[in-house]
Amino acid sequence: MPTGPIDLDRVYRAEFGRALATLARQLGDIGAAEDAVQEAFADALRTWPERGLPNNPGAWITTAARHRALDRLRRESARAAKEQDAVRLGQVGFPAPDEELDMAPVADDQLRMIFTCCHPALSAESQVALTLRLVCGLRTAEIARAFLQPEHTVAQRLTRAKAKIRHAAIPLRVPPPHLLPERTPAVLSCVYLVFTEGYFATSGATAVREELCDEAIRLGRLLCALLPDEPEVRALLALMLLNDSRRDQRRSPTGELVPLEEQDRSGWNRGAIAAGLRCLISAAADGHTGPYLAQARIAAAHATAPSWSDTDWxxxxxxxxELARATRSPIVLVNRAVALGFRDGFEAGLAALDTIADHPRLAGSSAVVSTRADLLRRAGRDAEAAEQYRRAVATAENDQVRRFLTRRLAEVDG
Known part of the structure; x- marks a missing residue:
């Protein structure tokens, strides 16, 4: 085996989900599979520094976890059902401890795990937490930090969700073909929720959570490989790549938010833009339409504009x-009002915003107030803009957003 520095955390992040998915299929028990994989990584922590990194770390972890699971089932074999499980698992066969390992997790196992995490019987919060834990391999503490929640709250949510999967006998499987179209949107929604929370955090000290953006894009690439015939999967990956291409320019050296129009476009990630455009072209083939494709087109228009003034509004x-017709979302109409303001004049944007400002689904949201403040500022109506900015600052939950709005308020509050 090769020797050298071992980045076990990188291996954990890359291989945990794959090993768990494969073992869960064999055991039929997510909790038992998770325990076995955790024990396998503990074995790796003890043995790899001395013996070196295996040629195939993922296969080593999967095999070690299967040994651990089999040992536990044999110890509990006094229970008939457990004895049957031990016999069934033992039929698979194991290599000797020092034997070269070449087995690898099955890709379909991860797809089963993703659909199980996103089962409609689970709440949206549980779907996201389970996906980050069981598919991405994030630890409970990492999920808690990412969403600014107490670790015990996230731990309880994960425990309840896994218990519901077990007690409700939710199958670890990809839905049958006739259910796939209605279940895939929940999976995509979960992945996109992870990305949006990373791209623009709803609360906390920072507006960008890079680790969540990275995990969402990794999930998007995985889904593209597992569901190659689903154009909206490629559209979602295109959307995330195109938006994330601006990551390094969205904050100043001091950590302050930099709006799109003020960003240094030469610092955008051109590789991510090119990859996003390839996904977009592929998703749009054969006349496909969908909400993620429409959003990806918006992101592409920004990503390919040579300057702010050259944006194709x-x-x-x-x-x-197109997106409004597909989603009927009032927040889409709020964003459309901004785009309309740049295309037809800011008074036109304000008029469009007024038509949906009282929508019940926008009650309690700061989106209308902050958008109206921006449009008023651009229209030269500074006194009215200042009033709206004060309201927006008072309701902002994210510290960076609050500081940005305060700067804008200072600009118009002469």
């Missing part, structure tokens, strides 16, 4: 119209 408004 007509294409963006058209994409928002």
């Amino acid at each position: 007509h294409a963006i408004v058209t994409a928002y119209d």
Whole structure:
């Protein structure tokens, strides 16, 4: 085996989900599989520094976890059901401890795990937490930090969700073909929720949580490989890549938010833009339409504009119209009002915003207030803008957003 520095955390992040998915299929028990994989990584922590990194770390972890699971089932074999499980698992066969390992997790196992985590019987919060834990391999403490929640709250949520899977006998499987179309949107929604929380955090000290963006994009690539015939999967990956291409320019050296129009476009990630555009072209083939494709078109219009003044606002408004028809979301209409303001004049944008400002689904949201403040500022109506900025600052939950709005308030509050 090769020797050298071992980044066990990187291996954990890359291999935990794959090993867990494979073992869960064999055991039929997510909790038991998770325990076995954790024990396998503990074995790796003890043995790899001395013996070196295996040629195939994922296969080593999967095999070691299967040994651990089998040992536990044999110890509990006094219970008939457990004895049957031990016999069934033992039929698979194991290599000797020092034997070269070449077995690898099955890709379909991860797809089963993703659909199980996103089962409609589970709440949206549980779906996201389970996906980050069981598919991405994030530890409970990492999930808690990412969503600014107490670790015990996240731990309880995970425990309840896994118990519900077990007690309700939720199958670890990809839905049958006739159910796949209605279940895939929940999976995509979960992945996109992870990304959006990372891209623009709803609360806390920072507006960008890079680890969540990274995990969402990794999930998007995984889903593209597992569901190659689903154009909306490629559209979602395109959307995330195109938006994330601006990551390094979204904050100043001091950590302050930098709006899109003020960003240094030469610092955008051109590789991510090119990859996103390839996904977008592939997703749009054969006349496909869908909400993620419409959003990806908006992101592409921004990513390919050579400057802010050269942005194709007509294409963006058209994409928002398509998105509004697909989702009927009032927040989409709020964003459309901004795009309309740049295309047709800011008074036109304000008029469009007024038509949906009282929508019940926008009650309690700061989106209308902050958007109206921005449009008023751009329209030169500084006194009215200042009033709206004060309201927006008072309701902002994210510290960076609050500081950004305060700077804007200072600009108009002469």
